[in-house]
Amino acid sequence: MARVALVNLASLPMPGNEPIFPIGLRCVQDALVRADHEARLIDFVENPAAVEDLSWVTEPWDMIGFTIRNIDPIDMSCDGHVEHYQAFLDRVRQALGDRKPLLVGGGPGYSLFADQLMERLGFDVGVVGPGEQSMLDIVADPDRYRGAHQNITGRRYDAFMTEPLRHPRSLMETYTQFSEAMIGVETRRKTCYQGCVYCPYAYISGDNAGDLRPLELIAEELRAIHASGIRRVFFTDGIFNSELRYAKDVVRMISELDLPGLTWSAYFTPKPFDDEFAELLAISKVEFVVISPDSLDDRVMKLLGKTFGTRHVDRCLERCRRHGIPARVNVVFGGPGEDRESVRNSAEYINSRLEDGELVMHVGYRVLPETGMARQLGMADPELVDPTFYPFHPDLFSWIIKDLDSRFMPARVLINFMAARNASKRMTKVPLPAERQDAAPTEFPYLALSRQLPLV
CATH class of the missing domain: 3.80.30.20 (tm_1862 like domain)
Incomplete structure (x- = not known):
């Protein structure tokens, strides 16, 4: 069994950012849990204090995954998000110290700019496309990807057609507090x-x-x-x-x-x-x-x-x-x-x-x-x-x-x-x-x- 933290970077407080319910990351978390791994979702809308208090980083994770939904708000009057992601990853690495969990990037925004974001954010491995099966593959053989700084293509996840997706009630209630949620x-x-x-x-x-x-x-x-x-x-x-x-x-x-x-x-x-x-x-x-x-x-x-x-x-x-x-x-x-x-x-x-x-x-x-x-x-x-x-x-x-x-x-x-x-x-x-x-x-x-x- 592996211990995995899944970090919703789309929930970081950033100018022009409007967080939405992290369905993609929930799909990955659900896939890992079904395979008997421990997977915790770190969401800064649900837990705003976790942005500054990085005590969760120092837990004995085997892998930390980061999802990027957008690299900017696609709005002419707003700046991009990449510098915010870079700054946050720098803080995470500093908090990790000598610990070396596998760092994984993914999400739709990451998939569009995988090579460029790999260079800027320095993940061990990135996933382009759907992430459930790829995360299961990675967690099964982490040493294959450690320090590789490579992107892999997501694969079809069979359980999408056979298993329902049930979300934690607390997370759902967190996101429905917004008027348009x-x-x-x-x-x-x-x-x-x-x-x-x-x-x-x-x-x-x-x-x-x-x-x-x-x-x-x-x-x-x-x-x-x-x-x-x-x-x-x-x-x-x-x-x-x-x-x-x-x-x-x-x-x-x-x-x-x-x-x-x-x-x-x-x-x-x-x-x-x-x-x-x-x-x-x-x-x-x-x-x-x-x-x-x-x-x-x-x-x-x-x-x-x-x-x-x-x-x-x-x-x-x-x-x-x-x-x-x-x-x-x-x-x-x-x-x-x-x-x-x-x-x-x-x-x-x-x-x-x-x-x-x-x-x-x-x-x-x-x-x-x-x-x-x-x-x-x-x-x-x-x-x-x-x-x-x-x-x-x-x-x-x-x-x-x-x-x-x-x-x-x-x-x-x-x-x-x-x-x-x-x-x-x-x-x-x-x-x-x-x-x-x-x-x-x-x-x-x-x-x-x-x-x-x-x-x-």
Whole structure:
């Protein structure tokens, strides 16, 4: 039996960080415990004092794993998290002294920048992709990895399809104290079929074998969550209805469970989304349907890699409203091909067809490795570790403010806009290579790449 500490670095107090329930780390902990290892989760939301009091570090651990969900908040007005991770790892090593437990890195953020983070954080081994089976492999033969400073690829974990995941009640209650908090639940491990140019989802997912989780396991998890007093669930699938028949089965199961007060949400695509599905959603008391066209200009949507257009968004919203289902529509201005006309078209759609509270708006696409965006720009992964955004016209903020109805621009949004605009002005500008101009259509041939000065 091995003794393993699993540290949720995503729960560190950092500017711009909004901790969410650590479902990935819980999956790893559950796998280790099922294999008769001792595994303790160190979470700084559940135990804030553990950030400064590192007495837990000096316990006789055989291995300490660190999960990194994000390397920055993907927000133009916020700095990155990597320096915070480095500083914390330095403190952990100092507290360890002569002790030499195996240090392991992992998580979705780590998977995207594994080579660069290995160099900066100095783990013995890192896991790219799903971590359960890899952690079992590592703990079975730790000497193979000690001092290796290498990354390995995560493998399929068979128990995902056979065993329910039950979370400690105290941890769930800790995270549901936040007003917008939800508990994540996986229904599948299958790569999203869409080819959005900004999304690294397939790269992070790794070997998933297209697994669709048995309904009885999902039902057991939901019953346990409900019994603990939790009432809000978010299904963490890339796209909940990417396989409509299975999605309908999951929604029917939720309705049949009839858990009082339980509500849920997920990311949806407006296609496929038929009337039967909308009716099932309404019966299941879905909290809201989140769709991400990211632009409401058909030309830009195509450049983003969307497999649907505004007509599909129209039909989805019409079905939601007919069945009384609240909707949220994500729009991110500043992507490939964004110009004065496309901003105007998106704003006209929002003003005329979205209701108050339906718009979720952002500016600027964070460029991530292994994405179409990174390939368009011809940028190597090491150049992307610092907050890096796709190039956009310097007047973009002014266009948005001018075109959008004031009901979509409350004071809170305007303040965020001003912060993002100021941040964009303080970023290094890097010219795009001439041969890349056609691949990355934009009026403003510069890339916002890492800040020259720290923001205050």
